[in-house]
Amino acid sequence: MENETTETRGRILEAAAVVFAEHGYAATTIRMICGRAQVNLAAVNYHFGNKERLYREVLLYARSCAYDRYPPTYGLADGAAPEQRLHAFIRSFLLRTSCDERNLGFGTLVMRELVEPTTALDMLIDEGIRIMFGQLVDIVRPLLGEQVEEELVLACARSIISQCLFYLFSRPVIRRMAPEQKFNHEDVEMITGQIMFFSMHALNGISESRCRRERPHA
């Protein structure tokens, strides 16, 4: 065959991503997935072995879809300044984890994995989260000025990434408290601006205060 994966296998994968994202691993039944994918109940077992292995493949599949669409350098020209790179990082992060259907629920899946870790979390950390956080650290470091302690860089990176995660985790709350927010693309631009606004003021403030301390008599 030309296509390396069966059509059935692909249909299961797409359906499973949506259902797992919507209901979580435990509450998702194989029957739900097969019903949505319009395939036989035993197909999951045939193609993936069992529910858990299907879940792991779904995580990888959704991640690759989301990252292919929105890499951390999304919309960024080569040789961009650190501030622009931070902007692109935040924006692509939000887009990647938004509930756009074509992300296959990637954001929600990871979020669920954080709250109810399975063995798949180690996989996500080792092959994704660690790298992603490292990229952020490399972006933040030059923004803090020269010779800044690594621990401070890490703390600032955490403060920034936490603001991005907030719009992932608090989506249900915001949807209830402010239903007019839709988290569509315009909202993402606005939220990116707010996070940038707050964070750049913080980083600049920190950078300046360290300069003053460094050269107090200047």
Place this chain on the structure above:
Amino acid sequence: MENETTETRGRILEAAAVVFAEHGYAATTIRMICGRAQVNLAAVNYHFGNKERLYREVLLYARSCAYDRYPPTYGLADGAAPEQRLHAFIRSFLLRTSCDERNLGFGTLVMRELVEPTTALDMLIDEGIRIMFGQLVDIVRPLLGEQVEEELVLACARSIISQCLFYLFSRPVIRRMAPEQKFNHEDVEMITGQIMFFSMHALNGISESRCRRERPHA
């Protein structure tokens, strides 16, 4: 009698809070709860009607326990300055949602509810989250200077609360990436400091930039 709750009922409540926090609503079985509480399997349905109603009562119970121990003004003298009030807010938030057993898993329970909302989330929002967030907004507003738009205050409050939530959500990841972090009381003090450091620089920077724009010729 004043204490309308029997001992059995109380034992179920305490056991259920821990088990629900550890395994989540769906993965928790009534057998687990009754086993831990050393009561009969039918006791849950007798005292609480069904699993869902027990869960709602558990949320309320855990919240009241955590809030009683760590109110938002925890360790704060009357008439404190805004910056001190922000410090107390952040610190009490972290302590309240830490995994100290006496919090009965309150932080984890809320976090799970965010990821897998049930009808109980509305209850939590209306009777808790909204108030808590309002308190933060009232603390942040004066820190941003006079006549600042409410939308900006809200955005800053979100940026601050998101940093507090981060240490709740990313606990499993941090536990894997940096196992030396224990989230005990010393860690809370340190984290509070980091969040304050980043946020005060941001708030001060924003405040200053607005002053300059307001009175450019001064």
Place this chain on the structure above:
Amino acid sequence: MENETTETRGRILEAAAVVFAEHGYAATTIRMICGRAQVNLAAVNYHFGNKERLYREVLLYARSCAYDRYPPTYGLADGAAPEQRLHAFIRSFLLRTSCDERNLGFGTLVMRELVEPTTALDMLIDEGIRIMFGQLVDIVRPLLGEQVEEELVLACARSIISQCLFYLFSRPVIRRMAPEQKFNHEDVEMITGQIMFFSMHALNGISESRCRRERPHA
């Protein structure tokens, strides 16, 4: 309650013995058992934990039923001669393992366990088969005369017990080759006679030949 076991539990036990004997462990479904016992499908799990534990209890239950009805000394007066004791041993063995319904399929169950051993076989050997065989050895020994080597006693005991087992294992064949055989009580008496006839001639012959060898000049 007065009766120590529930009625449901007892009904399951009796039904399971029959069905396990008829179809074997693997081919027996819990549905068959519950259907026959007229109880809910989950009752097996409630009362016995799982299929395997039920099976072990069935083995013990059927054995105690069969042994209570036909102990190795069945129909034997105290101080009987060795030949009479052998007769009683063989007869009670055949009766115990016959397909009389009140034996709850004990013979068939053990036979199946021999062919398809599970962990339950160790239990049967340690608590039953070993003792039973030891009793036979103690009966055979005096029949072989004085100072006979133990290995010879064991070999003769095996030859005798094998004839008893034959009517257990070859029942399906005999039923097909000689359908007039019913293995009812009269048949058991006749078969006992045949086994005794063959075996006593063998034992007597062995005993005599050893006497001649011992005292060749006598």
Place this chain on the structure above:
Amino acid sequence: MENETTETRGRILEAAAVVFAEHGYAATTIRMICGRAQVNLAAVNYHFGNKERLYREVLLYARSCAYDRYPPTYGLADGAAPEQRLHAFIRSFLLRTSCDERNLGFGTLVMRELVEPTTALDMLIDEGIRIMFGQLVDIVRPLLGEQVEEELVLACARSIISQCLFYLFSRPVIRRMAPEQKFNHEDVEMITGQIMFFSMHALNGISESRCRRERPHA
């Protein structure tokens, strides 16, 4: 071509014999067989129609293998005396049903069929067991002297064959009670000797007692 069986078909047959012998008909899955034979999962149904027909062919195949290696006259010269013919019969029976791999589990397969008869048992009886038993009867008859009733001959033949079967059926028990027994070729010679010893004493004793009764005044 002369060899109408393909290589795949042959591989399945050999693998199936071993697996059926080891696990029994019900517990054997087609996956096990195809896995062992290194053929596609659908090959069984393609070559044999279904599991049951494969099983029947396996029985026939294993029997022909075992009988070709160890015919009832194995190691016997023409015109041998009845006692020698009995010795050869017993010895070849034990060898044929031993667990030597080249017997393809024939003994175990027949034993399982006795315990869990399928329609294949009729086939085995009509085409094998009946003939085999008739041969034994013809050997035993002259050993009992002249003009002996046929029913007595049959009973003695049953007593002898039962001793041979014993070492087939009680293998799991013996393996647990006396693990040093390996049922290799030396063991077969020894066991043959024991069965002969016991049985010849019996047959001789019966024969003599009948002579005495026949000619009491001699």
Place this chain on the structure above:
DNA sequence: TATGAATGAGCCTTCATTCAT
């Protein structure tokens, strides 16, 4: 001739819930 893909049936087990006491 041979196979990868797919399927429908069924099994063991678990669970929340209810009932009779």
Place this chain on the structure above:
DNA sequence: AATGAATGAAGGCTCATTCAT
């Protein structure tokens, strides 16, 4: 107030078999 017994529903998984190629 509390409990042991019982139940109906459903879930994950396995299996023999079939189909299209």
